[in-house]
Amino acid sequence: MGVLSCIACVATLLLSTGAMATxxxxxxxxxxxxxxxxxxxxxxxxxxxxxxxxxxxxxDPDDLVSSEPTPLGTLTLHYLxxxxxxxxxxxxSFPLGIVDGQIGIANDYLGVTDSWGTTGxxxxxxxxxxxxxxxxxDDTATRLVSQDxxxxxxxxxxxxxxxxxxxxxxxxxxxxxARGTLDTVFVVPEPxxxxxxxxxxxxxxxxxxxxxxxxxxx
Numbered sequence: 067m068g069v070l071s072c073i074a075c076v077a078t079l080l081l082s083t084g085a086m087a088t089x090x091x092x093x094x095x096x097x098x099x100x101x102x103x104x105x106x107x108x109x110x111x112x113x114x115x116x117x118x119x120x121x122x123x124x125x126d127p128d129d130l131v132s133s134e135p136t137p138l139g140t141l142t143l144h145y146l147x148x149x150x151x152x153x154x155x156x157x158x159s160f161p162l163g164i165v166d167g168q169i170g171i172a173n174d175y176l177g178v179t180d181s182w183g184t185t186g187x188x189x190x191x192x193x194x195x196x197x198x199x200x201x202x203x204d205d206t207a208t209r210l211v212s213q214d215x216x217x218x219x220x221x222x223x224x225x226x227x228x229x230x231x232x233x234x235x236x237x238x239x240x241x242x243x244a245r246g247t248l249d250t251v252f253v254v255p256e257p258x259x260x261x262x263x264x265x266x267x268x269x270x271x272x273x274x275x276x277x278x279x280x281x282x283x284x
Contacts, residue, residue: 088126088127088128088129089124089125089126090124090125090126090127090217090219090253091122091123091124091253091254091256092122092123092124092125092217092218092219092251092252092253092254093120093121093122093250093251093252093253093254094120094121094122094123094200094227094229094248094250094251094252095118095119095120095121095248095249095250096118096119096227096228096229096246096247096248096249096250097116097117097118097119097246097247097249098113098114098115098116098117098118098119098155098244098245098246099115099228099245099246099247100115100243100244100245100246101113101114101115101117101244102242102243102244105231105233105242105244106244110156110158112156112157112158113155113156113158117155117156118155119153119154119155119229119246120153120154120155121151121152121153121154121160121162121229122151122152122254123149123150123151123162123184123200124149124150124151125145125149125167125217126145126149127215127216127217128215129145131143131144140170140171140172140173140178141170141171141173141212141213142168142169142170142171143168143169143171143215144167144168144169145167145168145184149167149184150162150163153198153229160198162186162187162198163186163187167182167183167184168181168182168183168184168185169181169182169210169214169215170182170183171210171211171212171213171214172207172210173207173211173212178207179203179204179205179207179225180203180204180206180207180208180209180210181201181202181203181204182201182202182210182217182218183199183200183201183202184199184200184201185197185198185199186198186199196231196232196233197231197232197233198229198230198231198232199229199230199232200227200228200229200248201227201228201229201230202218202221202224202226202227202248203224203225203226203227204223204224204225205225206225209223209224218251219251219252219253220251220252221248221250221251226247226248227247227248227251228245228246228247228248229245229246229248230243230244230245230246231243231244231245
């Protein structure tokens with residue numbers, strides 16, 4: 067009983083400490099809704115409206131610095147550290163090096179949306195200096211409150227989410243955009259966390275069985 071109790075205690079400790087890990091990996095999927103002619107061709111052929119994509123990004127939700135509230139009562143927060151990810155679409159892989167993340171909290175101000183977004187570098191092949199972003203908006207401005215530090219791990223509470231490529235083409239005075247709509251957003255469990263959870267649940271199950279089998283003393 068002592069050994070089994072010890073296993074259960076260790077399992078509980080591992081489960082609790084595993085939850086303390088700060089970096090979060092988020093998976094997402096969706097489909098392209100806007101692809102200007104020649105935006106991805108010829109380097110990345112086959113990408114068009116309706117093309118589906120999947121991807122992940124990893125970010126530390128605790129690594130934030132806040133700016134002063136604006137006169138409108140809104141608040142802007144920035145992530146301090148870089149985060150990275152990747153996106154796969156039509157057999158092509160796009161490594162994503164994110165260099166800035168920003169949260170916009172409207173505090174219910176009329177006409178201002180709550181937002182969470184990122185900008186960063188994308189693979190070359192779409193115009194000049196291509197960049198990539200993942201963004202979420204809530205038109206009701208009720209999704210976030212003051213000092214809300216978090217990472218979107220689902221589409222719940224958001225009006226919509228999308229991915230956006232931005233590129234400048236020779237001779238153009240304005241950038242060109244390609245966009246995709248997010249269908250799913252979810253947390254990707256880390257292998258170590260998943261293993262700890264399995265170990266912890268197994269230890270608790272063993273202890274429960276032993277308790278059921280133990281004779282009742284009169």
